[in-house]
Amino acid sequence: MKTKFLLLLLLVFHSLFSQRTIKDSLLHQSIKESIKPYFKEVNIIKSAKFFFNQKWDSVIIYSNRYLENPSKDTFMNNFIHFFKGNSLMRKKLHKEAINEFRLISNEFHYYYIVEMYLGEIDLFNKNYKEAISKLEKLTDLNKDKYQYIKKKSILNNLGTCYMLLKKYPKAEYYFNKSFKNEKDTIELIGNYNSIANLYYEQYIDDIAINYFKKAYNLSTNLKLSSALRNSYQYELERKILNEKERAAFNMSVVEENRKDFKKALLFRKEAEQWKDSLNNRARIYELGQKEKEFAVAAKQKEVDLLQVENKLKETERKIFLYSAIGLLLFLSIGAYFFREKVKTNKIIAAQKETLDELNTTKDKLFSIVSHDLRSSVNALKSSNKILLDNLASKNLEALENLLHKNSTIVNGAYGLLDNLLNWALMQTEQQYFSIEKQRLFIITEHVAYNYKPLLLEKELNFENTVSKREFVQADQESLKIVLRNLIDNAIKFSQPNGFIKIYSSNTIEGYTNLIVEDSGLGMSDATRLKLLDDSVLLNKKEHEDIIGTGLGIQLVKSMIKKNNGKFDIESELGKGTKMIVSLPKTVLDG
Structure with missing residues (x-):
């Protein structure tokens, strides 16, 4: 029966390792300030930009371009290796990431973050002793360094290492320290499950079951919204469903060990229910992705058609302009021969006024198209390319963010095109105002x-x-x-x-x-x-x-x-x- 809890233990380990230990926004702001003097270096700026946007493949491409002809500036080389090593790690290319991180000098301002990355890679590869030697150095840093990393996640990972090495007192020390004064309900559920598994592995069943119950009771209070409006909300609900499933599954194993198979079956069904709910939401997002791809393609066709229509109108205006010029020349010659200078001047003035009005209308129409559609069209083009890249790499998190963003852009662009058409009609006095x-x-x-x-x-x-x-x-x-x-x-x-x-x-x-x-x-x-x-x-x-x-x-x-x-x-x-x-x-x- 303990074998089942070993599987749970591995789930706990995966959950701990997958936590975001980096406070991205603060770190990114600090890095931006540090590399300001190098804004003229194209490959450096592009590597940083894609690093901030979590486009790991692009980071690797521009980092390699820079490293083909690296400068003698150690400070900047450290940043490039930091960007590239981080990207390789996120793509699970751990061996290559380690090699890249080892090229960073100890004087690098963010070297303690590099140590943390190396420790997490050791943890992922089950090199628990090596992970401990690196992560324990990070438990007593200066307070200002914790503005970029999460100390609680480091303590949690240390607890996991010691637990997998069966050094339970040490594991208990770090687990208890990690969730001291914890207020976030989702984090607290994970911590309760971790400490429960620790006690259960030591056959201290009463304490373990008490923590399993606490985790389950907290999970029942987590509420799901009726509709998913953005990628942040989807990610939050994914965590909630994971914790609900894990808490219910733990309780099913507890009841099974207590020989209360009826309760165990109920908890197991509940766990399956939360798992199915998570899978259903993922499928809904995947279906939404396909629908939005078709919508983007359809909208692009509309934009292309509008561009063709504008070109045709421009051609018509040129023909009219050339015809008007020919007419003006003919009238000028006629006026010269028939001495009707006054009448000819009036005709020329009237023709000029007409042409000015046509040019004004043309300028306004082009200004609307360039001013209002430029941002939306460019955003859709670039986002669609990134969307296809991420679809090929099956980067679901990035796909979800891009799809939500594209949905907003497409909806706005649709209304915008309709408004622009009405505005153009109004300028030609065909619009109902x-x-x-x-x-x-x-x-x-x-x-x-x-x-x-x-x-x-x-x-x-x-x-x-x-x-x-x-x-x-x-x-x-x-x-x-x-x-x-x-x-x-x-x-x-x-x-x-x-x-x-x-x-x-x-x-x-x-x-x-x-x-x-x-x-x-x-x-x-x-x-x-x-x-x-x-x-x-x-x-x-x-x-x-x-x-x-x-x-x-x-x-x-x-x-x-x-x-x-x-x-x-x-x-x-x-x-x-x-x-x-x-x-x-x-x-x-x-």
């Missing part, structure tokens, strides 16, 4: 939802406090275009860890102000006045590293004017920007 009473909060919430992936990617705090009782008179689709441009600009000109706020106010009688505020780069007063001017589009950029020519703001002003509204900007360089849209106000009936 309807100003009606609109609930401002619902529109802002709907538009902002499509930007959540970009906000998360840039680590921006977002807050929508528009009053739910605010109603305005506006055309819904054109108002969405205004909001998309303002939010897009706010994200573009914001630094990581900044904030973006959307809120409403009532400072102008008869109008409701909708304000999009960011903590970004801001602008000078001269630039602000140019943006508010109804003249030609801006060519000079306030910030040379930010892409943009002011086309979006011109579109915003045009749409606000169509809605009988007003537009204003408040900004200072380095202190953020407020984009203020004032729309005719209406009140809630009753």
Whole structure:
């Protein structure tokens, strides 16, 4: 009967080893600061970028390119070996990872993390004594070093090593130390199961069973959500289901050893139920992946078709332009011969005005396509390539993250294409423009939802406090275009860890102000006045590293004017920007 618990012990070992012992976000930020002086080195920057995004194959490729002609800079060579060794370890290429880690000098700032990696590899390969010799050095580091690694996970791994070596007192010491003051329920369940297995291996059944019961009782309190909305939630629920399955399975073996086979069967069925639930959710995600791949392909075809249509329209405009030029030449010659200079000049002026209007319409249409679809299309192209790479390597975790991101992009792009078509029709006076009473909060919430992936990617705090009782008179689709441009600009000109706020106010009688505020780069007063001017589009950029020519703001002003509204900007360089849209106000009936 103890053989069954040996299998459980191995499950515990796998769970402990698979914990994230690195606090990624803090470590990545520290590494970014360290390698700032080397931003001109392409292979170094690309290796770091893919390391932060956990694209291990790409890290290995660019690290190898750098190492083909390595510099004499030991500091940078250490980072390259660190990136490459970490990637090899994540791909389970342990022998190659060890060789890479051994090329790192002892003076490397993160050498203690290298020691931890080597210890975990020894643990995975069942070299328990070697793992202990490395991991025990990490139990008494300076406090500042624990901001990058999880001390509790190191203690847990040490407990596992000693338990597998049957040095139970030492194992008990490290297990108890690892979950001292533990508050996370999922972590606590794992710790209870570990200490229970330890006592059970020593035939101290009463204490072991008590811990198994604690783990099971805690697992029954873990709740699952009704719907999976993102990859983080899926990962959390995967852990919950694993712990529920493991706790129920442990209790089934306990009851089987106590000869209470009825209870053992019930617990075993419960464990199978949680296992089936986990498998079902995994299959749902896999099916969703296929559906989204088809959706991406279909959307790409729509984009290609729109590009072909735009090319045809451009050809038509060129033909018209050449015809107009020929007509102007003919009229000029006729005017010369018939001395109808005044009449000819009027015709030429009228033709020029027509051509200017056509060119203006063409420029606006192209500006919308480039301004609004550029980010979505590029994101879909690059994400689809990464998706195919990860599908080939069966990297399920990365696939889940990419699929969720692609779903958000595709949904946003679909609505965006529809809005762009309506806008183009409006410019050619074929669009039905309807100003009606609109609930401002619902529109802002709907538009902002499509930007959540970009906000998360840039680590921006977002807050929508528009009053739910605010109603305005506006055309819904054109108002969405205004909001998309303002939010897009706010994200573009914001630094990581900044904030973006959307809120409403009532400072102008008869109008409701909708304000999009960011903590970004801001602008000078001269630039602000140019943006508010109804003249030609801006060519000079306030910030040379930010892409943009002011086309979006011109579109915003045009749409606000169509809605009988007003537009204003408040900004200072380095202190953020407020984009203020004032729309005719209406009140809630009753």
